[in-house]
Amino acid sequence: MQKKTKATRKPRITIREVASDAGVSVAAVSKVLRDAYGVSDALRAKVQASMDKLNYRPLASARGLRGRTYTLGLIFPDLRNPFFADVFSGVNAALERTQYQAMQGISTSANALVEAMIDRQMDGLILIGPNEQAERLDEIAARLPLVLIGHHQETERHFDVVNNDDQLGARLAVRHLVNNGYRNVAMLSLGTPVSSVIQQREIGYRMEMVERGLGEYITIVRAPQVLRDVQIVLRNFLESRNRPEALFCWTDLMAFKAISVATEMGLAIPDDLAIVGYDNTVFCDFAQNRLTSIDQSGEVLGLQATRLLIERINGRVEADQFMVTPRVVVRASSQRVKKG
Amino acid sequence: MQKKTKATRKPRITIREVASDAGVSVAAVSKVLRDAYGVSDALRAKVQASMDKLNYRPLASARGLRGRTYTLGLIFPDLRNPFFADVFSGVNAALERTQYQAMQGISTSANALVEAMIDRQMDGLILIGPNEQAERLDEIAARLPLVLIGHHQETERHFDVVNNDDQLGARLAVRHLVNNGYRNVAMLSLGTPVSSVIQQREIGYRMEMVERGLGEYITIVRAPQVLRDVQIVLRNFLESRNRPEALFCWTDLMAFKAISVATEMGLAIPDDLAIVGYDNTVFCDFAQNRLTSIDQSGEVLGLQATRLLIERINGRVEADQFMVTPRVVVRASSQRVKKG
DNA sequence: TCAAAAAAGTAGAACGCTACACGTAGAACA
DNA sequence: TGTTCTACGTGTAGCGTTCTACTTTTTTGA
Incomplete structure (x- = not known):
């Protein structure tokens, strides 16, 4: 370990400051942030104004400790195959106008990466062309919402699947x-x-x-x-x-x-x-x-997978699937x- | 918002459980985790044993709220250029045997992505071939440790630079x-x-x-x-x-x-x-x-950038740089x- | 007109960790 | 012998959110 002379960085704007600026409670701001029930238009507007003014951005770590991080994990088996770029643009398209952000990981053996993503509180995971056994996949699905792109095992499963035929x-x-x-x-x-x-x-x-x-x-x-x-x-x-x-x-x-x-x-x-x-x-x-x-249609695959994942994060439990017809x-x- | 019928997932093992299993304080476990000063070999061994036994993994969000997340952000301008795959393998090589994990983001305009990464408490950022103005880059560097791959402006700067000539x-x-x-x-x-x-x-x-x-x-x-x-x-x-x-x-x-x-x-x-x-x-x-x-030598660039970033996270303040000779x-x- | 229900808003505990401040014991020194 | 130092451990506040339980206000309907 090295000596820490780290320059002191100016502290972030927190939800508390937004609340006091808007003259409302912290809980109210949180509600606006999460689009939760019980917020009047007037209050929402006030809070929005303060957030814009102060340039507030919620801290994902803090959110993660209680609720979601609004972050999706995307695991590619490698970076060299240009096909994944197509999938990725589909994911991005689906994420537009949502609060979610995708973070990519790249690894042939997804295992360690999956753990790292769970440690980092991803709200859900998309695995592309995974090699894992069905058993292991179900184990992962038991821990967080999971969607697979490219997986054909017909088993009782707790995750969604997006495929081409x-x-x-x-x-x-x-x-x-x-x-x-x-x-x-x-x-x-x-x-x-x-x-x-x-x-x-x-x-x-x-x-x-x-x-x-x-x-x-x-x-x-x-x-x-x-x-x-x-x-x-x-x-x-x-x-x-x-x-x-x-x-x-x-x-x-x-x-x-x-x-x-x-x-x-x-x-x-x-x-x-x-x-x-x-x-x-x-x-x-x-x-x-x-x-x-x-x-x-890599782009369609990415798009659908992302949609399904967000649905699942929002509570869907039954397994769903989507199939593209190749040409x-x-x-x-x-x-x-x-x-x- | 949808109804949340989310299956209750079994809760994570926390530092508290490790502490009680090992018969030591929570603070002691934290010290072991961070490799901090003031830990005897005996205590370390005890704690390690309990962590292994319980299969404990620290939660990045919680760590981030007080200290580091042990996560580095890597921002690529696009996914289609196979050159970035080389850089990435260099990064990975440098990360081997460290606690750090890399998360990738892909975007031509790094701006929004940088913010997202800061929100997610990345300990540091590597930007590859960024288009941003020097001013903006310094602004980012004021907020978190920053290393650039491919940047040639000769200015007073608060980040490191890794280049080929x-x-x-x-x-x-x-x-x-x-x-x-x-x-x-x-x-x-x-x-x-x-x-x-x-x-x-x-x-x-x-x-x-x-x-x-x-x-x-x-x-x-x-x-x-x-x-x-x-x-x-x-x-x-x-x-x-x-x-x-x-x-x-x-x-x-x-x-x-x-x-x-x-x-x-x-x-x-x-x-x-x-x-x-x-x-x-x-x-x-x-x-x-x-x-x-x-x-x-993309791989060398990635490797060096990662090394410099970790140094910087550990407290280095002066700007450093590294240059590869092309052939x-x-x-x-x-x-x-x-x-x- | 008033009770009941629905909507809007708030207080404060809790999430899992880190780091500060502090306690204790034994070694080193004078 | 007393004093200082060092190494090793511990207790606990607090990081920035969410969310439950609660209070207050407004609307509904008979």
């Missing part, structure tokens, strides 16, 4: 490729830990392949999140004897990497190898990628140049 | 291009609001061009952050009569967009147009980009294929 999304990807003449369609999936989102996409891929009579071509290659490992796995796979004609990647980020590896190997996209991603992130449109991708956004990476 | 970085970019035979080198810069980082890069670009005797070619094109606008501006510029031979972009993200626009127009990179970015983000390596870029990482986007 990942199974359908994968089917759409395969369907699109097959309709464009590709038969040997492989899938690039994620190694452990396997989230339910990935599982659904794998199932969708498998089912569609089987239904199209292409069961014999089913190949799922799994790689970790780390790009260096993806490089190695993909390179090996694409150099092998049974190189596929098309590759469906579980997220755009991996698809971009796939484009990179294929390009390095001198493969032409989409003639030698077609590629489809998932998320329809902003980089898909870039001319060096032109990546066909499944759009799952294919076709670009050059998956359509063979027409011959003839 | 942006002027040098820009010079290196130009130098590299000129050494590779390009003469008409333009720069893609950011429209308003102009941060000091951008200013430095523009200065570096200008000075190096002049010193190389290429002053007549100096052209700075400015576009907003929004990709759609960048597209329009760039397209116009590259279609114009005086298309440059090379383009130095203020950040990789823009450089990727530039690659996209050039590719759309059928320009070959680097033969028709060389491109250099800034940040050396992970996507530079992808074969569809192969982007030469200036590395400013060029050469890839195919800036080297003409050798002829003959």
Whole structure:
């Protein structure tokens, strides 16, 4: 510990000062703040005026000790996937004109972060693409309002779930490729830990392949999140004897990497190898990628999750859910140049 | 307001329970918690044992009301630029084995977010690439410990600054291009609001061009952050009569967009147009980009900023600073294929 | 017109911690 | 031996809110 010479900072305006300035009780100011019952328009106006005049802002710590902090925790699994930026803008849109503020945390293993957020009195939590077991999630939900984005386990649960139909999304990807003449369609999936989102996409891929009579071509290659490992796995796979004609990647980020590896190997996209991603992130449109991708409307997911969370904070107890229907956004990476 | 049927959650373990379990005073437990002076090894051990046994975790709100919250605020200007992921991992590395936790906020105009973070009793703030005026920054610094990443105003200040040498970085970019035979080198810069980082890069670009005797070619094109606008501006510029031979972009993200626009127009990179970015983000390596870029070691920046912030929280008052020297990482986007 | 009900406003305890002020015991010193 | 110092512990006020219980005022309705 170091010596504390900390400069004395001027103290904050407190609720007491507002009350005395407005000539009302502290309790009255608190009521205005919380939009609680039993406040006349006249009183509200008086208090508002004093708050504006004094530039008062309630202190979240103090509020937290008795009631809410008006802070929502948002946990992302990583910062590199641009898909999360879409989700985030949805959250922000939902928070506009509310008293709530979002604080983000980023961690692959949400566990420690969840505890830290609970310690910091978040009023509720949104977990995006969590890896945790259903049991653990219920444990968290027992402690504070919880909404999950991207979770498919069908259990009795005490939290809300916002999803896109990942199974359908994968089917759409395969369907699109097959309709464009590709038969040997492989899938690039994620190694452990396997989230339910990935599982659904794998199932969708498998089912569609089987239904199209292409069961014999089913190949799922799994790689970790780390790009260096993806490089190695993909390179090996694409150099092998049974190189596929098309590759469906579980997220755009991996698809971009796939484009990179294929390009390095001198493969032409989409003639030698077609590629489809998932998320329809902003980089898909870039001319060096032109990546066909499944759009799952990240912004809508973020928006809905936030709405549900606030409802839940306000007392809803039953589990709710929301599902977005994905759609294919076709670009050059998956359509063979027409011959003839 | 909705009816509150909120399930009663089991109450937290408090410091009082720990104290009684350990058979010591509440004050003693608090001392252990804060690593404060006047605690014997025996007492510490007893208290630790009880904390572990009861699974006690101090409540940040309560701590904040008297002392610190052990929470640092991190404000990013946006989520889409992968450079910030590098900074973030540096922050995380510095936080390992400390009691501190980082909470992220994302906003182009940090102002409201800064207030929100102060309301939430952050012990200190790290602002990354802030647009605020020096005056406003000092005002913030008067209220809580502050460290900036990417700020170049030479003023009397009450905060710390962590930078890479942006002027040098820009010079290196130009130098590299000129050494590779390009003469008409333009720069893609950011429209308003102009941060000091951008200013430095523009200065570096200008000075190096002049010193190389290429002053007549100096052209700075400015576009907003929004990709759609960048597209329009760039397209116009590259279609114009005086298309440059090379383009130095203020950040990789823009450089990727530039690659996209050039590719759309059928320009070959680097033969028709060389491109250099800034940040050396992970996507530079992808074969569809192969982007030469200036590395400013985001991770180091994040790490140092965090160290300085914690020092400052612990009482340091004098302004400190840290500077990283950038370097060029050469890839195919800036080297003409050798002829003959 | 008056009692009852609804609305508006207030007092003050409580939330979980920190830090100040203080007490005590033993060691060091003269 | 007495005095001073240091190390170790403790008691408790108070941080800025919310919220319950209460009082006062106004409205309603017969």
